Amino acid sequence: MDKREVFFFSEGSITVFLTCVFLLFYSLIGVAWEHARVFSAGGYMQVAARQAAMTLFGDFNKELYEEYGLFAYGGYDGIGVPECSENLRGLLEDNLAAAPEHTYRPYVDFYRFRNVEVSVEKAVLLSDSEEFCRQVEAFLKADAAEKITDSVFEKLSGRGDSVAEERLRMAEEYEEGKYDPETEEDGGQSSDADAGGALSEEDQTDDAGGNPLEFFREMMRDGILNLVCDAELLEDGTIESSEEMEGESDSGSGQDREESASKILQNLLEDGGQGIETGAIHTGAQKLETIAYADRQFSNYTKDRGRTTKYGLEYLAAGKGQEKDNLAYVVNRILVTRLLLNFSCIAADSGMQKKSLATATAIAGFTGLQPVVTAVQYIILLILAFQEACVDMMALLDGREVPVFKTAENLKMKYEEICKGSRQLFKEKASGYPKAENASAQGVSYTQYLWLLLALQPKDTIVARSYDLIQYDLRERYNQSFCISSAVCRAKWEINWEIPFLFSNLPLQNEGIREKTESLEVEYGYKNG
Numbered sequence: 450m451d452k453r454e455v456f457f458f459s460e461g462s463i464t465v466f467l468t469c470v471f472l473l474f475y476s477l478i479g480v481a482w483e484h485a486r487v488f489s490a491g492g493y494m495q496v497a498a499r500q501a502a503m504t505l506f507g508d509f510n511k512e513l514y515e516e517y518g519l520f521a522y523g524g525y526d527g528i529g530v531p532e533c534s535e536n537l538r539g540l541l542e543d544n545l546a547a548a549p550e551h552t553y554r555p556y557v558d559f560y561r562f563r564n565v566e567v568s569v570e571k572a573v574l575l576s577d578s579e580e581f582c583r584q585v586e587a588f589l590k591a592d593a594a595e596k597i598t599d600s601v602f603e604k605l606s607g608r609g610d611s612v613a614e615e616r617l618r619m620a621e622e623y624e625e626g627k628y629d630p631e632t633e634e635d636g637g638q639s640s641d642a643d644a645g646g647a648l649s650e651e652d653q654t655d656d657a658g659g660n661p662l663e664f665f666r667e668m669m670r671d672g673i674l675n676l677v678c679d680a681e682l683l684e685d686g687t688i689e690s691s692e693e694m695e696g697e698s699d700s701g702s703g704q705d706r707e708e709s710a711s712k713i714l715q716n717l718l719e720d721g722g723q724g725i726e727t728g729a730i731h732t733g734a735q736k737l738e739t740i741a742y743a744d745r746q747f748s749n750y751t752k753d754r755g756r757t758t759k760y761g762l763e764y765l766a767a768g769k770g771q772e773k774d775n776l777a778y779v780v781n782r783i784l785v786t787r788l789l790l791n792f793s794c795i796a797a798d799s800g801m802q803k804k805s806l807a808t809a810t811a812i813a814g815f816t817g818l819q820p821v822v823t824a825v826q827y828i829i830l831l832i833l834a835f836q837e838a839c840v841d842m843m844a845l846l847d848g849r850e851v852p853v854f855k856t857a858e859n860l861k862m863k864y865e866e867i868c869k870g871s872r873q874l875f876k877e878k879a880s881g882y883p884k885a886e887n888a889s890a891q892g893v894s895y896t897q898y899l900w901l902l903l904a905l906q907p908k909d910t911i912v913a914r915s916y917d918l919i920q921y922d923l924r925e926r927y928n929q930s931f932c933i934s935s936a937v938c939r940a941k942w943e944i945n946w947e948i949p950f951l952f953s954n955l956p957l958q959n960e961g962i963r964e965k966t967e968s969l970e971v972e973y974g975y976k977n978g
Contacts, residue, residue: 483950486559486560486948487948487967490560490562490948490967491967491969493560494545494562494944494946494967494969495969495971497541497544497545498537498541498544498942498944498969498971499971499973500544501537501540501541501543501544502537502940502942502971502972502973503973504540505522505533505536505537505540505973506522506973506974508522509521509522510522510523510524510525510936512923512926512927512928512931513575513919513923513936516746516922516923517746517919518584518588518746519575519581519584519588519919520584520938520975521574521575521936521937521938521975522936522937522938522940522974523935523936523937524575524931524932524933524935524936524937525927525928525930525931525932525935526928526930527930527935528935529932529935529936529937530569530572530574530935530937530940531569533569533572533937533940533942534567534568534569534942535567537567537942538565538566538567541565541567541944542565545560545562545565560948561948561949562946562947562948563946563947563948563949564945564946564947565944565945565946566944566945566946567942567943567944568942568943569940569941569942569943570941570942570943570970571940571941572937572939572940572941573937573938573939573940573974574934574935574936574937574938575933575934575936575937575938576916576933576934576936577938578908578909578912580938580939580975581912581915581916582735582738582739582908582912583975584938584975585735585738585739585742586735586738588742589738589741589742589745613827615824616823616824616827616828617711617714617715617824617827617828618711619820619821619824620709620710620711620821620824620825620827620828621709621711621712621715623813623816623821623824623825624662624709624710624711624712625709628813628816628818628821629816630815630816655807655808655811656804656807656808656864656865657804657808657829657864657865657867657868658865658867658868658869659868660812660868661710661808661828661829661832661833661867661868662709662710662711662812662825662828662829662832663710664867664868664870665710665713665832665835666708666709666710666713668870668871669713673717673777673780673781673784674773674776674777674780675872676839676872676875677780677784677839677842677843677846677872677875678843678846680773683772683773683776684759684760684772684773684776685771685772685773686757686758686759686771686772687770687771687772688758688764688770688771688772688775688917688918688921689917689920689921689924710828710832711828714828714831714832714835717781717784717785717788717835718785718788720781733908735908736904736908736911739908739911739912739915740900740903740904740911742915743761743762743765743903743911743915744762744896744899744900746761747761747762747764747765747915747918748760748761748762749761749762749763749895749896749899750763750776750779750846750895751845751846751847751848751894751895751896752896756918756922757921757922757925757926758772758918758921758922759772760772760775760776761918762896762899762903763775763776763778763779763899764914764917764918765903765906765911765914765915765918766778766779766899766902766903766905766906767779768910768914779898779899779902780842780846782902783842783845783895783898784835784838784839784842785838786898787837787838787841787842787851788831788834788835788837788838789834790853790854790855791834791837791838791841791855791860792830792831792834793854794854794855794856794857794860795830795833795834795837795860796830796834798857800857800864801830801833801857801864802826804864805826805829805830805833805864806822806826808826808829809822809823809825809826809829810822812825813825829867832867833862833864833867836862836866836867836870836875837855837860837861837862839870839875840861840862840875840878840879841879843872843875843876843879844879844880844882845894845895845898846895847879847880848884848885848894848895849879849882849883849884849885849894850882850883850884850885850892850893850894851882851892851893852891852892852893853891853892853893861878861879861881862878916933916934919933920932920933937974938974938975939972939973939974939975939976940972940973940974941970941971941972942970942971942972943968943969943970944968944969944970944971945966945967945968946966946967946968947966947967948967
């Protein structure tokens with residue numbers, strides 16, 4: 450081998466060696482580049498996805514937020530959970546394709562994302578009770594439920610006893626004619642049978658001016674609502690509800706003309722007194738916050754919040770489809786509460802006792818049975834207490850406050866007016882009570898009675914009925930397609946994508962690897978605080 454051949458061989462060896470070194474160095478740089486690119490792609494995707502989520506929820510339901518202070522995305526025009534994925538994907542692709550404006554060099558897509566897929570892993574809807582209560586808590590953070598205290602509920606007394614039931618039963622038998630002389634089985638007991646209950650000549654004067662029992666039946670012919678408000682001016686709308694309506698209508702046109710006064714009072718005490726027992730009150734901070742929120746957002750008979758449903762708080766308490774029925778439900782129960790409170794005052798007054806006994810003797814004395822006279826006297830006092838309750842009810846519906854407990858001095862109805870009761874008379878007497886904003890702390894308002902009735906309901910019932918009111922109102926005033934069960938408050942997405950390798954043919958690299966699949970999770974939505 451000559452020197453020239455050795456030289457060329459040595460020169461070729463160096464070239465091959467340098468080429469191998471260069472390829473190895475090139476592969477190292479390429480692998481490092483790809484790993485850095487893949488690693489940074491996840492961060493870039495996370496930033497882009499976060500911004501897309503913010504943009505998505507930036508298009509929140511403005512009517513829902515402005516009217517009720519509740520934050521949610523969609524809920525109308527078919528926008529719900531599925532659209533969260535589709536719309537976020539579109540926003541994400543726009544963010545990934547964004548390029549700087551007015552660049553001097555052509556913009557290079559450094560990451561080249563492919564096959565981007567977005568799916569909702571978890572979504573929290575406004576119809577979720579816990580989410581709703583969280584937002585209500587935030588809405589009322591400043592003064593969550595200061596006005597709703599146990600003192601409102603402590604103002605109420607209990608109901609009657611077995612003695613009262615016996616007297617009502619006996620009075621009903623009297624009105625049905627069981628004790629008329631011609632129907633008595635023993636054929637004629639004398640008036641001395643009521644020994645011990647005789648009145649002096651001075652006390653025998655009947656000041657009622659008629660038969661209170663007959664007058665009461667006549668007064669009740671058009672129903673309770675017509676006694677305490679102008680029923681023709683009441684709202685008569687129908688509320689769309691997802692829950693089944695309970696019970697029958699409470700706003701009937703009137704009473705059966707053949708029903709006795711005692712029977713009417715029995716029905717009133719039984720039906721109107723349901724759910725008034727303070728022992729059944731459901732307590733809890735979330736419950737009070739929900740009631741306070743409802744008081745701010747929904748209308749009632751004395752406060753118009755500009756909602757489609759004028760008796761919203763009444764609906765929360767009653768849950769009936771007809772607006773008038775909800776009002777009647779509330780009125781009946783408040784009326785019974787006022788009747789019992791007033792009766793405890795009237796029955797304890799000696800003057801009322803004497804006058805009612807004189808009237809009862811004039812009406813039922815012919816029976817010669819002291820228990821019957823006492824039962825009729827009891828009904829007369831109940832009728833007077835009922836009329837006083839009608840005055841209270843008209844005052845409450847007029848935005849006034851009435852004393853929780855009455856005394857003989859502040860009773861509005863006089864015994865001599867027991868056969869003159871009418872809506873006009875009740876209205877005149879109700880005007881003597883102060884307006885709620887000018888009243889003392891010892892009074893109670895219509896709104897406070899509504900709080901009591903709402904406190905008797907479970908929290909979940911109030912929340913479900915609140916959904917009905919919000920959905921019904923927004924449908925009527927803004928968009929018929931609104932559905933509260935589709936409104937998304939918070940969502941968690943899973944995002945998958947592929948990123949191709951730019952140096953896919955590097956030496957010493959697996960030829961089967963052409964792209965890498967990555968994924969991440971992004972969560973965004975309403976947060977309290």
